[in-house]
Amino acid sequence: MFSKILIANRGEIAIRIMRTCREMGIATVAVFSEADRKSQHVRYADEAYCIGPAPAIESYLDGEAILEAGRRSGAHAIHPGYGFLSENSNFAGKCRQADLVFIGPSPEVIEQMGNKTVARKTMMESGVPVIPGATEALEDLEAVRRVCAEIGYPVMLKAAAGGGGKGMRIVTNENDLQDAFSAVRRESYASFADSRILVERYFPVARHIEVQILADGHGNVIHLFERECSIQRRYQKVIEECPSVFVDDELRDKLTTAAVQAATVVGYTGAGTVEFLVDAAKNFYFLEMNTRIQVEHPVTELVTGIDLVREQLLAAAGERLSVAQSDVRRNGWAMECRIYAEDPGNDYMPAPGQIRKVVFPEGPGVRVDSGVYEGWEVSLHYDPMIAKISVWARTREEARCRMLRALDECIIYGVKTNLDLQRAILTDETFISGKIDTRFLDRRLVPHPAPDILADLAIIASVCSTLSSSPAREERVATEETGLWRMASKYQFWATRF
Amino acid sequence: MKREVQVDKRTYQVEYEKTAGGIRVWVDGRSYQADASALSGGFYSILVNNRSYDAFVSRDKESFAVVVTGKIMDVDFFDPRSRQPSDESKRSGGVSRQTICAPMAGRIVRFQVGAGDLVQDGQGLIVLEAMKMENELKSQGIGQVREILVAENDVVVPGQHLMVIE
Incomplete structure (x- = not known):
């Protein structure tokens, strides 16, 4: 096993990876942009290296700067997290040349599966159904126009190198095609340094269901069941569940078999996700394969008890997965809510700013993955996700009620968040019944009703604040306390290692 | 009290x-x-x-x-003397005039209208990029673009005036 790895990412996922490293006795190296000097992942790591200015293209997407940090720190491997360079085969290849292990599949497999057109071809050849669309990535508007005419509107334009909802547009008629084409190209280039575009048929009513797989270099390929990810806004997931309320044993068998087959065919290693679109009649189509850890991996971890990052590290180090398919059991139900700094009332406009107060939920069955703290500035340069709140319970209904309880314990003040929206989703009749599809958030939800007493309580609290003394001073003490506790655990770690 | x-x-x-x-x-x-x-x-x-x-x-x-x-x-x-929260923005003159402000920090990608153009309610005016997403700023009413106060590629701060429509 590696003794030191570099995490080429930021925020919650960087910390998530470092946590497993710490449990395994692996030293961690953080990289950060100038805007992230005070970021939690820098504070949590054993070592940290600045790799450039705030814009991602000059720091987290700068492969050379990251490799240089790898050399200087003496790390043995690089974990790319999700987003940024995680699905960049060129970067994976450079790691190999630099004698650094890229924690993920080989560059050839990333090229084959990360590249959506090649992935499509591979799936078609192995008999997995795919969505009608262009068979190759396009750069030319006229070519896109021809394909659209062929497959019929509505169509989806998306970045060939994309993921995470960036660089995607639905086009319902030919008149809107040119604008959407230009926008997708620009967003794609800004996020992934690649402006090629994919075109495919858009299904207005469908579910997004994905299968988690794990594979090692010894021929073991296993699945960890499915995740339901239909609650999305701007093509980005908001709530995920494991298992899916829509998937029965028969469909589960088909989906997981197709996913394992996909991974086996390409010689996949590490953790990966095969995404499917499932229509109302339970037909499924291969969407894409994500050759990396997913944002929503905690729900799978909660239901199976398997640490996906640990398995990634084992596979990358050439060892065997610690579990066989027969060891993988589904236990209970998990849900994850992504908390974004954004304004759901204003088309989910990102809402950067300083987090002035943050309290995360605790207690039975609750897991929080976050990279923010009080005083942290949510920057406009990166993704506006603040935290992932996940819960586990025996049934979907228990998980739902537990999530509502957890969200009620959560306080985030200083930036607008989607906490109220999350509550509204969780109390919506359609959501409760499980009859959800990817358009769920397009219709207006009834706000979670606040009892009248709440306004009175707010007034009483304000009056209390007026009548009591100097709250400002006390606020500072609290921040310092948190800081000291974090430090204490860090020193303790060093003490046990040496 | x-x-x-x-x-x-x-x-x-x-x-x-x-x-x-x-x-x-x-x-x-x-x-x-x-x-x-x-x-x-x-x-x-x-x-x-x-x-x-x-x-x-x-x-x-x-x-x-x-x-x-x-x-x-x-x-x-409320201020006990005026008994009104100050809100001048809604009471300025009879002509409906809107100033398009940046809702957040970001970079101006491009303009969808030019000075002098007539705009419809809900029409897209400016594309602003923030947090890697392009966001369209829309008109809140009909009018004519009076003035554009920023240029493409400008980095703007929250609340900054971008465009005036009358």
Whole structure:
């Protein structure tokens, strides 16, 4: 096993990876942009290296700067997290040349599966159904126009190198095609340094269901069941569940078999996700394969008890997965809510700013993955996700009620968040019944009703604040306390290692 | 003490006094006996008729942001003399004039209209990139583009005026 790895990412996922490293006795190296000097992942790591200015293209997407940090720190491997360079085969290849292990599949497999057109071809050849669309990535508007005419509107334009909802547009008629084409190209280039575009048929009513797989270099390929990810806004997931309320044993068998087959065919290693679109009649189509850890991996971890990052590290180090398919059991139900700094009332406009107060939920069955703290500035340069709140319970209904309880314990003040929206989703009749599809958030939800007493309580609290003394001073003490506790655990770690 | 208070756009008549056991508060005639204890970090433990609540309060002069059971509310105490929260923006002249402001920090990608163009209600005006997403700023009414105050590729701060429409 590696003794030191570099995490080429930021925020919650960087910390998530470092946590497993710490449990395994692996030293961690953080990289950060100038805007992230005070970021939690820098504070949590054993070592940290600045790799450039705030814009991602000059720091987290700068492969050379990251490799240089790898050399200087003496790390043995690089974990790319999700987003940024995680699905960049060129970067994976450079790691190999630099004698650094890229924690993920080989560059050839990333090229084959990360590249959506090649992935499509591979799936078609192995008999997995795919969505009608262009068979190759396009750069030319006229070519896109021809394909659209062929497959019929509505169509989806998306970045060939994309993921995470960036660089995607639905086009319902030919008149809107040119604008959407230009926008997708620009967003794609800004996020992934690649402006090629994919075109495919858009299904207005469908579910997004994905299968988690794990594979090692010894021929073991296993699945960890499915995740339901239909609650999305701007093509980005908001709530995920494991298992899916829509998937029965028969469909589960088909989906997981197709996913394992996909991974086996390409010689996949590490953790990966095969995404499917499932229509109302339970037909499924291969969407894409994500050759990396997913944002929503905690729900799978909660239901199976398997640490996906640990398995990634084992596979990358050439060892065997610690579990066989027969060891993988589904236990209970998990849900994850992504908390974004954004304004759901204003088309989910990102809402950067300083987090002035943050309290995360605790207690039975609750897991929080976050990279923010009080005083942290949510920057406009990166993704506006603040935290992932996940819960586990025996049934979907228990998980739902537990999530509502957890969200009620959560306080985030200083930036607008989607906490109220999350509550509204969780109390919506359609959501409760499980009859959800990817358009769920397009219709207006009834706000979670606040009892009248709440306004009175707010007034009483304000009056209390007026009548009591100097709250400002006390606020500072609290921040310092948190800081000291974090430090204490860090020193303790060093003490046990040496 | 008698005050007029606004919570999330609704106005309440509030009266309060210190008592031996804490404070007594009347909200639109509803009476509450509250025992409030200030904790650290802006938190208060409040027992209202022995029901227990935790509140976080952030105060800026006469305006409060209060979080109770995870819900954020804005509480404004009106100036007792003017009895009106100051809101000049809605009362300026008869001509409908809108100033398009940046809702957040970001970079101007491009303009969808030019100076002198007539715009419809809801029409896209400016594409602003922030956090890797392109966001379209739309017109809130019909009018004519009077002035464009920024250029493409400019980096703008929240609240910065971008365009004037009359």
